[in-house]
Amino acid sequence: MxxxxxxxxxxxxxxxxxxxxxxxxxxxxxxxxxxxxxxxxxxxxxxxxxxxxxxxxxxxxxxxxxxxxxxxxxxxxxxxxxxxxxxxxxxxxxxxxxxxxxxxxxxxxxxxxxxxxxxxxxxxxxAGRPSPALPDRSANQILPFGAMRLDLTRRELIGADGAEIALTNAEYRLLEHFLRHPDRIIARTDLMRELGNDLSQYMDRTIDVLILRLRRKIEPVPSKPVHLQTRRGMGYVFVTRSGAPT
CATH class of the missing domain: 3.40.50.2300 (Response regulator)
Known part of the structure; x- marks a missing residue:
């Protein structure tokens, strides 16, 4: 090869x-x-x-x-x-x-x-092709939440079973932004500014669509999220530890 x-x-x-x-x-x-x-x-x-x-x-x-x-x-x-x-x-x-x-x-x-x-x-x-060895992982390259973790070096979401959960680029950037600002209410407009050009392929309610997709991948029951929660009229908040679903 x-x-x-x-x-x-x-x-x-x-x-x-x-x-x-x-x-x-x-x-x-x-x-x-x-x-x-x-x-x-x-x-x-x-x-x-x-x-x-x-x-x-x-x-x-x-x-x-x-x-x-x-x-x-x-x-x-x-x-x-x-x-x-x-x-x-x-x-x-x-x-x-x-x-x-x-x-x-x-x-x-x-x-x-x-x-x-x-x-x-x-x-x-x-694509199943070779890649150079990665540097040793350190704590600041891993963002954990619940039983999952986001590996910033590999740009991978790792599930509780150790397998990768595939994310689109927009989903990855959204999740990384939430994990870098845990337990903080973030308005939809702030999320749109953060993602910028990656939102160009979507129409209205882009953030809502991405939130729904992300919840399906990280929440045991997407309709009752414990991590990616809604604060009605304000935005979204990401709870890294199990919390009351909203």
Missing amino acids: PGEAAGGPVVAVIDDDPDLRATVAALLAESGFQPLPLPDGAAFLALGPAPEVDLALIDLRLAGGESGLALAVAIRQRLGLPIIMLTGRGNDTDRIIGLETGADDYMSKPFNPRELIARVRAVLRR
Whole structure:
């Protein structure tokens, strides 16, 4: 499998911005990956019919009118590689198109470096591909509640049985925000500001929809939540220990 012999997954960074390529390549290298910075699709295709690549980071809008979308579709069909699309900040159309390609994830520019690495790890893990060893876990990288815990390094929700409970990116960010602010009433508008662009794919009552989805994953009885509780007319509060359901 690509990346195993050399000791780290190979991540192609296909972007026409040389500064961004260099920044992302340095970040990947520091995190145990082998970056492969490329300016366009032609450079990727020049690698041959079976390139030693584990994942592709692709800018949706490349220079010279080249479509990152078309490149992603071609790579997906020919190689079956996991793909993360890089899209413009605040461009809802870009994000929707990026997901419609069958991409495994998307990141809006500018992005948080730690989050990018966590997303790359998560996508590789779901695809069954190699990933560099993680640093030792410490208490401040784990946020526990009840019998569950949120692993910030792996971006995983771990259930009482030790198995991962799959979360969408918006669900993960919502849960992390609650766990960083336990026992505090948080208004819906504050949650929307916190999640920002991740809400672009939803219509009205976005937070309510995400709350319902999250409750189905973390509450024994979603209709009687003990952790993610409603404070009517005020917002939501997250109780890390068992409390009276509302």
